[in-house]
Each structure stands twice: as structure tokens, then as C-alpha cells.
Amino acid sequence: MQKGSSGLVDLSAITGPVGRLVATAQNGLEVLRYGGLETGAVPSPFQIIESVPMYRLRRYFPPDSRPGAKPAGPPVLMVHPMMMSADMWDVTRDEGAVGILHKAGVDPWVIDFGSPDKIEGGMQRNLADHVVALSEAIDTVKQVTGRDVHLAGYSQGGMFAYQTAAYRRSKDLASIVGFGSPVDTLAALPMNLPASLAPAAADFMADHVFSRIDIPGWLARTGFQMLDPLKTAQSRLDFLRQLHDREALLPREQQRRFLASEGWIAWSGPAISELLKQFIAHNRMMTGGFSIHGDLVTLSDIDCPVLAVIGEVDDIGQPASVRGIKRAAPQADVYEFLIRAGHFGLVVGSKAATQTWPTVAAWVRWLDSGGEMPEGVSPMPLQPSENTESGVSLTSRVAHSTAAATEMAFSLARSAAGALVAANKSARTLAVETARTLPRLARLGQVNDHTRISLGRIMSEQARDAPHGEALLFDGRVHTYEAVDRRINNVVRGLIGVGVRQGARVGVLMETRPSALVAIAALSRLGAVAVLMPPDADLATAARLGAVSEIIADPSNLDAARALDMRVLVLGGGEARDLNLAEDADVVDMEKIDPDQVDLPGWYRPNPGLARDLAFIGFSTISGELIARQITNYRWALSAFGTASAANLGRSDTVYCLTPLHHQSGLLVSLGGAVVGGARVALSRGPCPERFLQEIRQYGVTVVSYTWAMLREVIDDPAFSLTGSHSVRLFIGSGMPAGLWKRVVEVFGPAQVVEFFATTDGQAVLANVSGAKIGSKGRPLPGGGEIALAAYDPEDNLILEDDRGFVRLAETDEVGVLLAHPRGPVDPLASVKRGVFAPADTWVSTEYLFRRDEDGDYWLVDNRDGVIHTARGPVFAATVNDAVGRLGAVDMAVTYGVDADGETLAVTALALRPGGTVPSADLSEALAGLPVGDAPDIVHVAPEMTLSATYRPLAGPLRQQGIPKPSRNAWYRDPDTHRYRRLTAAVRSEIVGSQE
Structure with missing residues (x-):
């Protein structure tokens, strides 16, 4: 023990530790009792401008209304994420967002969605409710201030800002500022989760977990902290180590309390499900086509300036994901501001106070008054569209973290895992595709003549498995499987009510629209035959060839249908339906039939169609003559399952049906493949350059169907200009000319063309799945029938035989006749061959000539008669x-x-x-x-x-x-x-x- 100059014991050696212990106990007791230390801080003043069940609209530092008072500056409306309190913008008055913006001459507004668990009906809120509410709040700010609004959102709040701007098409918006707000969610997921596994996991969580539960505030806080457990543990340790030093803790106490407890609110299950499904599983902020109360929205409609504030070491809103806004909004001028901070540090804390908010204020003033671009703000470079599955770099993490060694170990482990993921990416992709494809091919392989399978049955299965799944897009609106299925059942009742029975042949004379799809599916569910009548054909001949008993028509085709001597059933046509049917007994308005008043007869069983049954009759023209083509349920299933497998269609896909539904390609490939794959089908009014680009972005189209030179109408039009990114990955169809094929791939790359070849009876189906050989018809479709190429002498028009009298197989690059081993019913008009390769075997000659190259790919040579x-x-x-x-x-x-x-x-x-x-x-x-x-x-x-x-x-x-x-x-x-x-x-x- 030391002694002082007086010889007495130095009491500070005793009182120091005791005082520190007493201070620690006092401060700790205060924390335990009140949740934190009393700082004496008061919140910034605000006025509630609007209060509705969905939100309250705050205006901070409301301006003095007295004459001569300083007018308010440009308004900034700030949006918090769903799981975080709106008080985040005013955690500390001096260093908080609203205080700094106010001092800089900006008019700060905050939308407060409240805590949904404390509001009646709050836990049933979904994402669309928040977007619509934010749009209404923008209207209020515009009305009160008379000025365009700068919209600023943190994390998911920034996602709301982007979505609302797209929903409004940037109306009344001066700019958007997003703080760590992901756009390309699959570009870089938190904790470097592999993007290829995220869609399936997100779909599962949305459908089976958050459809049943909500997230309370404490769980939201825990989840946020678990995303960076090292920093959370470090912050708690630092707080405990300084618990004795009240003066050191007070400057950060409000922020600590906010993150530790006060800042977190509940999160409704429907909102989480929609977030997971639309913006993670389907990444629709990038592709477009997300639904806001039935309206389809795309970020490509944003045309106001955008500033993305990016955290260099943000492991939640990672830079690659945040920078997706550049490709998603090609019409907008997009800028970025890079700050060396983590996710929460972008908006709260010392760096936010000294860098983020002064820059935001300068951004607002720059757009409002002109002058120099704010320091540190620069145009965002265009990022590559490929997903690298890489997140925040190792060097950034190490520089940012105080636990360098530990962080390095974690980062190296993740890097090693990333390398392994990259090395096995193709194998994983193959596994995912196989998981989708094998069940479809297995089901197709089990189909025999007596299997019950039809369009109506598959649509029933999809409605049962995914009732809230999005099935049909048209004119900017979305319809769920449940809604479409209900409409089909109602039309079935209407058909029964007017006397249509199973097996009847009913003409369908309709434009491509939802009511046409519903009519075709309803006839399938009833077990009747849909005769698909082309509006531009000789309708009397088509009705005769199809043995039509009555016609379903939409109002636009009513006059043409009336000219035929048979009953006309009018369906659909939208809200304006002045049919004037008072004196026409042969015309029935199906929309006036109440389905609930129709008693189902004893003979009715939904979806009775067998594979062998005739399901549809289509038409084609050969040498100017109209020819009827019979399509069985098996033929439809073969094309539908084959398309879904070859194109690897899933629920994240949207198939853009450019071909009309009365065309076999539209029915068998576009509609059939989409329904079997569970994809959304977007109906088009036909190829048009302006509408094509607008709709592929609005709908988030991933697959485009075509026939022959149809796409020439789009990409060769002088008005066509593809700017920015697009979501299309495949073009599927048949007959595309080689030159047009090359141009399509050049314009829409990296999208590919999958060219199909199918005989009218469906016995032979080929698909160029890889798209590598332009012009090739590819190889036999898995799950399809067996085919063979019979050697052929074109001079004498003979199929060649070997020494034993059997047909000789064509050699490599030798012209041959394509033969198909029949499965299911054989068309009565088909050319049937027996004893071809073995005694008593049966083959059908397609009458098409092909050659097969050394890789096994088939190339169409000609028609035998041509x-x-x-x-x-x-x-x-x-x-x-x-x-x-x-x-x-x-x-x-x-x-x-x-x-x-x-x-x-x-x-x-x-x-x-x-x-x-x-x-x-x-x-x-x-x-x-x-x-x-x-x-x-x-x-x-x-x-x-x-x-x-x-x-x-x-x-x-x-x-x-x-x-x-x-x-x-x-x-x-x-x-x-x-x-x-x-x-x-x-x-x-x-x-x-x-x-x-």
C-alpha cells in the first residue's frame, strides 16, 4: 500500500474502485428500471397533419403562419421500414434526420404507419396497403405545400418509396432518396446466402410459415440483431464496460435504447409473405409486374431523379443489391452517395449526422435551386446483370470491424463457401431444373388413353395448390388462380343453364382477352369441344368443318357470329355492353345468367376429359384451303408439359402470349406451358413496338411466345428502341426465320430462343432448348414420343429400305422422312406405316423431311410435297x-x-x-x-x-x-x-x- 507525502494512506486507491462500483450499480439499476439512462432529451416538435387508420402524417417544425414568417423549404417525406418505428428519424434531436434537415432549410415530413399489433386490423395489412397509403400521403403533402415532394426511405421504406413512385408514375415527385434499400434482392442477399436457393426458400416461407404467423416487435429486433451478431455483442459489451461513466454513455444512449428496445414494432404476416414472394422469390422490383391491389407496376415507369445512399459495409442492403435501381429504372437519372457505414449507420449516428443528412439536404437544394452537384454524389454506373452471389468485400469488412481477426475468419469462411457455390453453380442449377422437370415428365409418361387430363383439370389443380397465386395478366390488371377458377365454374354453370352438354362442339369466336381464356377452359371443364374459330377466316366454312352447334362470341365479334345460322352465346366484353338483344331469340347474353340459380344436373362431373378425348379443334390454311386440326387432351398435355419442361417454367415466370388464343401455338405452347408450369400468363392484343416494351416491363415478362415472323413487327419497327434492362430470358415458338432469330438474340441478349417443331397430331415434337444453333429444330422433347428418321430418295419420292425389306435409318446429314411412334389416338388422316423397323410395328409418317447433324440435332429440310x-x-x-x-x-x-x-x-x-x-x-x-x-x-x-x-x-x-x-x-x-x-x-x- 502506497503512502502520500504526509505518510497517510492514499484514499483514492480505495474510493476510486468503490465509486466506480457504486456508479455502475446506480446506472445499472436505472437501466433495469426504466430501460435506459435518462438523457433529458425532448423530441422535435411536429404537427399531425392527417390521421387515418393506416397512418399518421407528421410535419416536423411546422412553419409559422404569421405574416412575414420565413416560408418552408422544399418538402421531404420520410418513410420508415415496417418493423421499425417512425421515431427513427428523430432519435437524437441535434443529430437526427428531421433536425438536421430543418436547420438546412428543408421541410421534413414523416409518415408513421404505427404499430400494427395495436391497431384494429393492422396485422392483416399487406405491402400494397402501405404503398397506397404512402401515395395518399404524397397527395396530402403536395396539397398542403403546393410543391413536388422529395421521397426518402430507409431500407424497406426505400423499397416502398420506389414502389410508390412507380405506382404513381412519378407524379408530384421531385426525387427519391433510398438509404440501403435493396432493389435487385437476388444480387446480394444478407450473410451471402446463395441467390439460387432463395426463391424456393422464400416461396416456402411465404406459403407455409408467414401465412400463419406474424412477427412481434421483440422478434423483429432479434432478427435484425442476428444479421450482425458480432456487432450486437460488441455494442452490448462496450455498454457494460462504460456503465460506470454516465457522461460517456449519454451521447449514444437514445440510439442504444432505440435499437435495444424502443425502435421495433410488429410486422404483419401478410406483408412478410408478400415481401418474400414478390420481391425475393420473384425479384419483381427488377423484373416488373408486381401487384398493387390488382394493378401491375414496374419500376421502369420511374422518371424522376434518384439518389441511392449506399453503405460500403452494409450487409443487409448490400451495394450490389441497392445499385439494381440503375437497371430497374432506365428512364430515371440515378445517382449514388457512398458512405463507409453499416445498415443503421446510414441514417442514425455520427456519420449520418456529418455525412448523410448534409448531403441529402444539399441534394434537395440542388434539385430545387440548381448550382453544383453535392460533393460525394456521382452518377451511378451501370452494374452487370449477372448475379455473382458476392456481398460486401472482405477488405471493407476488416477495415470496418474492430474484431478484425474474428471478422476475417467469418469472411474467409463465407468466401470459401462462395467459391464452392460458384464451382457447383451449374450442378445446382441443373438440380433445381431437374426438381421442376422430372415430376412433369413423370406425369406425362404415365398418361394413357384413359387418363383424366385436360386444361380445365390442370387449372383446377393450380387453383387448389396456389389459390392466391397470380394466374392471368391483362390490361395492367392481375387475376388470381382462385378468381379465374371461380369465373370458369360460373361460366360452366351458364353453359349448362343454356343446354350445352358434354361432347358438344362449341365455336369460340373471341378476341384474345380473359373471357376467351375462361370460355375455352370452361368448355374443357364441361367436357365439351372448343372449336377455335379465327376471326379472319371463312367462318361459315370453319363452322361446317368443326361441326359447330353454337358459338360463344364476345361483343366485338357478335355481328359476325350472328351471320351464321346458329345460336350465339355472348360472353365478356368489359363494362360497356350495349348488345341490343331484345328481339333476337338466337342470341343469349351469358353475363345475365345468375350461376347460383343454375342447378347442376346429375350427369355433370367437372373435368371429365380423358387423354384420348377430342378437346379442341383448330384451323390452318394449306394452299388457300381451310383445314380443321383435331387436338386431343393428350396432344394438349404433350405440348403443355413439354413447353413447361423445355422452358423450365415456374411460378416466378410470366409468359407473354403474343399469339392469339385461337392459334394452336397460343393454346398449346403459351397458355398450356404457363398453366402447367404455374407461371403467370399475360395476354396481349398483338405485337406493337410501344406496347410490347411497356407491357414486358409492366408485367415482368420472362418468356415471350411467338409464331413465325411475328417479332419482326416489333424489333424492325423504326419506333422500337430497347433502353435499359429487361426481364426476358426466353422466346418460345415455332417458325422464326434465321435472320430474325439472330436479330432477336442480338437485341434481347442474354435472352435465348427456344424453337419448337410439332406435328399437328402431336406425335412428333422437337425443341431447340439450348438455342445455340440458329435455325435448328433441336432434339426430341423429353417425355414425348419416339421418333426416327427414315432414309429418303427425293428424286423418286421414296422411303428407302434395307436388304431385309425394313426401312433404313438415315445417316448423318442425309435427308430423311420424320417418323413418329404413335402414342394415343392416331389422326384418321395420318399416313400410317406398318412393318417399318420390325414385323407388325406401327409408325406415323409426318411427311416432313429432316436431316440430323453429327451432334444429333434435327434441321427441317422441307415438306415432302414441297x-x-x-x-x-x-x-x-x-x-x-x-x-x-x-x-x-x-x-x-x-x-x-x-x-x-x-x-x-x-x-x-x-x-x-x-x-x-x-x-x-x-x-x-x-x-x-x-x-x-x-x-x-x-x-x-x-x-x-x-x-x-x-x-x-x-x-x-x-x-x-x-x-x-x-x-x-x-x-x-x-x-x-x-x-x-x-x-x-x-x-x-x-x-x-x-x-x-
């Missing part, structure tokens, strides 16, 4: 069209035969892209190395090319024009050099001979 037999040998139209279609200037090509003085000449007509030219040297090179068949005799540029109603280029009108006229855009094949030269009048006269 081969052009010239003096030099056979010319195969599809092969020639593919070859010249790869020339950059060529839009489309059609090859056809023309008679010239008793001989057949092969002529290829080209449609060029605007401003395109084709040098003869390029033409000669393109046609020099055809894999099969000969090159055409004449090639010319057609001034006009006629397309069918399904956008297929027609040869008939060109053939009628005969041999092309001489011009600088017409060439003939020199028989000596095999190169193409300019077609002159002398050469043409020699070719035409005595015809002219």
Missing part, C-alpha cells in the same frame, strides 16, 4: 431459306417453284431490312455450301412479301408473278461457275423461252 424438282436436282426450301436468312441484310426468304417453258425453276424471294443490300458475292457464298439439295436458279428481292394471319411468309402470291423481272436486285445462277450474276433481260428471255 420439294422443288429442278433439272439439276431437288431444291429444299427450308434449307435455302435458312442459308440466305443468315445474311445480315436479309429479313425473310421464301423459296418456291415456277414453271418455265415446261421446266421447273427454283426461285428464292428476299425481303431486305431497311437500307439493306445483298452483294452477289455474299449471295454466292451463302448458297455455295448447302448441307443438302441444290441452290435456287434465281434469287430476287421482292418489293412486298405477304404474310399469313400467323405471320408466315406466303409463297403463293409470289409464285403467281412468275419469273422475276430483270433488275439490279435479281440474280441467276451461272451454270458454269455456280455463282450468282445479275439477271438481265437477255438471260431472262433465254430462261423464259417460248412462254413470252
